[in-house]
Amino acid sequence: xxxxxxxxxxxxxxxxxxPAAAQIKPAxxxxxxxxxxxxxxxxxxxPHDDLLVMTLAPGAGGKPRRVVIQLMPAPxxxxxxxxxxALAKAHWFDGTAVVRVQDNYVTQWGDPNGEDKVKAKKLxxxxxxxxxDQYEVVADDKQLAASLxxxxxxxxxxxxxxxxxxxxxxxxxxxxxxxxxRVLFHAGWPLGADAKGxxxxxLHCYGxxxxxxxxxxxxxxxxxxxxxxxxxxxxxxxxxxxxxxxIDGMEHLSSLPRGTGALGVYERAAERVPILSVRLASDxxxxxxxxxxxxxTAGGSFSRYAEARASRRDAFFIRPVGGADICxxxxxxxxxx
Amino acid sequence: xxxxxxxxxxxxxxxxxxPAAAQIKPAxxxxxxxxxxxxxxxxxxxPHDDLLVMTLAPGAGGKPRRVVIQLMPAPxxxxxxxxxxALAKAHWFDGTAVVRVQDNYVTQWGDPNGEDKVKAKKLxxxxxxxxxDQYEVVADDKQLAASLxxxxxxxxxxxxxxxxxxxxxxxxxxxxxxxxxRVLFHAGWPLGADAKGxxxxxLHCYGxxxxxxxxxxxxxxxxxxxxxxxxxxxxxxxxxxxxxxxIDGMEHLSSLPRGTGALGVYERAAERVPILSVRLASDxxxxxxxxxxxxxTAGGSFSRYAEARASRRDAFFIRPVGGADICxxxxxxxxxx
Numbered sequence: 001x002x003x004x005x006x007x008x009x010x011x012x013x014x015x016x017x018x019p020a021a022a023q024i025k026p027a028x029x030x031x032x033x034x035x036x037x038x039x040x041x042x043x044x045x046x047p048h049d050d051l052l053v054m055t056l057a058p059g060a061g062g063k064p065r066r067v068v069i070q071l072m073p074a075p076x077x078x079x080x081x082x083x084x085x086a087l088a089k090a091h092w093f094d095g096t097a098v099v100r101v102q103d104n105y106v107t108q109w110g111d112p113n114g115e116d117k118v119k120a121k122k123l124x125x126x127x128x129x130x131x132x133d134q135y136e137v138v139a140d141d142k143q144l145a146a147s148l149x150x151x152x153x154x155x156x157x158x159x160x161x162x163x164x165x166x167x168x169x170x171x172x173x174x175x176x177x178x179x180x181x182r183v184l185f186h187a188g189w190p191l192g193a194d195a196k197g198x199x200x201x202x203l204h205c206y207g208x209x210x211x212x213x214x215x216x217x218x219x220x221x222x223x224x225x226x227x228x229x230x231x232x233x234x235x236x237x238x239x240x241x242x243x244x245x246x247i248d249g250m251e252h253l254s255s256l257p258r259g260t261g262a263l264g265v266y267e268r269a270a271e272r273v274p275i276l277s278v279r280l281a282s283d284x285x286x287x288x289x290x291x292x293x294x295x296x297t298a299g300g301s302f303s304r305y306a307e308a309r310a311s312r313r314d315a316f317f318i319r320p321v322g323g324a325d326i327c328x329x330x331x332x333x334x335x336x337x
Numbered sequence: 338x339x340x341x342x343x344x345x346x347x348x349x350x351x352x353x354x355x356p357a358a359a360q361i362k363p364a365x366x367x368x369x370x371x372x373x374x375x376x377x378x379x380x381x382x383x384p385h386d387d388l389l390v391m392t393l394a395p396g397a398g399g400k401p402r403r404v405v406i407q408l409m410p411a412p413x414x415x416x417x418x419x420x421x422x423a424l425a426k427a428h429w430f431d432g433t434a435v436v437r438v439q440d441n442y443v444t445q446w447g448d449p450n451g452e453d454k455v456k457a458k459k460l461x462x463x464x465x466x467x468x469x470d471q472y473e474v475v476a477d478d479k480q481l482a483a484s485l486x487x488x489x490x491x492x493x494x495x496x497x498x499x500x501x502x503x504x505x506x507x508x509x510x511x512x513x514x515x516x517x518x519r520v521l522f523h524a525g526w527p528l529g530a531d532a533k534g535x536x537x538x539x540l541h542c543y544g545x546x547x548x549x550x551x552x553x554x555x556x557x558x559x560x561x562x563x564x565x566x567x568x569x570x571x572x573x574x575x576x577x578x579x580x581x582x583x584i585d586g587m588e589h590l591s592s593l594p595r596g597t598g599a600l601g602v603y604e605r606a607a608e609r610v611p612i613l614s615v616r617l618a619s620d621x622x623x624x625x626x627x628x629x630x631x632x633x634t635a636g637g638s639f640s641r642y643a644e645a646r647a648s649r650r651d652a653f654f655i656r657p658v659g660g661a662d663i664c665x666x667x668x669x670x671x672x673x674x
Contacts, residue, residue, distance in 0.1 A: 178662055206441045207441070216652075231665060238655075239649075254592075316553075323515040323516070325571065
């Protein structure tokens with residue numbers, strides 16, 4: 001691989017300037033077709049204990065607004081995820097609100113008086129206090145180490161070859177991006193990692209849920225959360241804890257009116273969107289418990305889907321790229337059939 | 338430069354794992370501070386003839402909704418831009434509507450009956466018919482050639498060095514990304530280009546405005562437009578014409594309710610947002626003519642701003658990245674003071 005050097009890139013670049021009709025098969029499967037054709041075994045149930053159900057006050061015309069968040073599995077962001085589960089169990093979020101919506105950035109929710117020492121809602125006892133080194137994890141978890149090991153990068157020349165490899169090739173799985181020496185999918189999540197695969201961290205893609213905090217060394221508790229509603233602000237990776245992603249009802253957060261205060265904060269209390277309740281799905285009565293699955297990111301259906309996202313050959317496209325930003329390959333999620 | 342090889346990347350990666358306090362100056366200027374401090378001469382007036390003013394029906398509580406779009410300057414997308422100006426002059430858009438809002442993708446507007454041969458609104462005579470090769474331009478325009486020339490890439494080894502260079506360095510200006518062998522700013526716009534700088538094309542960043550079309554070889558007229566309201570769908574670059582960007586009132590398009598039909602199409606006519614008028618600013622009476630400026634992308638203020646976006650060293654951040662996705666460096670726009 002080291003000697004393959006940059007030839008694959010030159011070939012890929014050359015291919016892109018060839019008129020489309022000469023190089024592509026018409027009407028290849030679109031990413032959505034590949035998802036629809038994935039067998040039942042390609043789908044993984046999301047544990048009810050990892051699903052957070054947030055009920056907002058009804059919208060226009062009394063329309064219910066329910067948002068479902070998938071919390072990150074081990075070993076990522078453990079302390080914050082534990083705090084959020086404790087806050088949900090204590091019904092702490094009930095009566096808080098969406099307080100900030102900044103266009104092309106984030107929608108944020110929590111205690112509107114959180115910054116006011118007198119009026120702030122008291123946090124339950126026993127929340128973990130996290131340190132900044134926990135924004136990333138050491139890859140000593142066996143499954144994570146296996147994901148990283150399968151994609152090991154031996155040295156800088158390997159990385160250069162990976163950067164140059166066409167999408168779908170073995171080498172391409174090693175490549176990173178501007179924000180991380182390596183990017184990969186593991187257990188249904190997009191991750192960044194260092195070149196040696198010793199540390200890994202979750203990414204701020206669209207819909208990612210992170211933990212609001214004050215200035216360093218504060219790391220936040222999990223009582224103030226936000227989700228990404230614009231272009232992935234990847235510069236936040238490892239600067240703030242990512243704890244999950246919105247998997248249903250995203251439109252109830254992304255289509256809210258933008259706040260007119262600094263950083264998109266709602267200036268008047270009446271603009272805030274009340275949060276009626278936040279519960280773990282496992283604490284809801286069975287009929288109200290949502291059930292979701294993600295497409296196994298280690299399987300063939302996902303590989304084909306990712307390749308199709310990287311090189312759109314369905315009828316609409318005339319120039320397949322041969323690569324994709326990892327945040328442009330959202331992990332498919334569905335309701336359990 | 339060719340021999341510098343990958344050392345800069347290794348240094349950059351090493352620096353990123355050093356605890357933050359040891360490497361950064363606290364409270365360096367944030368990107369916003371740099372914009373605020375830019376001298377008057379760093380700002381460039383946008384010609385009134387390049388500004389499209391779209392007035393939507395008032396929103397909740399009778400709130401006015403005005404969207405301002407900056408059309409691309411020469412030499413990009415000339416035929417489509419000319420068509421859009423002709424359509425505006427003919428008041429053709431008046432009475433059309435926002436017909437589609439797909440979360441994390443696009444808001445689209447035009448004739449709701451555009452696909453219906455009987456009911457479709459008649460287009461004015463004389464619109465240009467564009468070909469697919471015009472999604473990119475040949476860099477024979479002197480200013481564009483100068484921008485590209487200043488950032489010439491001699492061969493693959495240079496590109497590898499560029500990919501590895503730390504942000505802000507001379508080499509870093511040469512680097513491309515997954516979607517384009519080179520990316521650069523020119524005359525206030527983010528562009529992609531081929532390795533030799535012979536062809537360049539506009540990018541689908543957040544807020545970019547593109548031309549809806551049917552299947553290839555159709556290229557659209559400009560009568561159906563969309564804007565990006567989520568993560569940059571860069572796979573659309575050179576597959577669809579980009580003609581401009583929303584520079585004011587983006588929230589009136591990005592915060593609309595998402596459509597529930599396939600691809601986010603509004604299923605009921607009542608959901609559509611009526612477009613009252615679309616005019617070129619140059620055709621409006623002086624008091625209603627908006628005036629905007631962009632920060633000169635060839636100047637020092639923009640360089641400092643871009644570097645600060647790439648390596649956030651203001652108080653909130655603990656790990657500057659040393660690079661940024663070009664769509665994460667939005668060109669600063671302001672009202673003319």
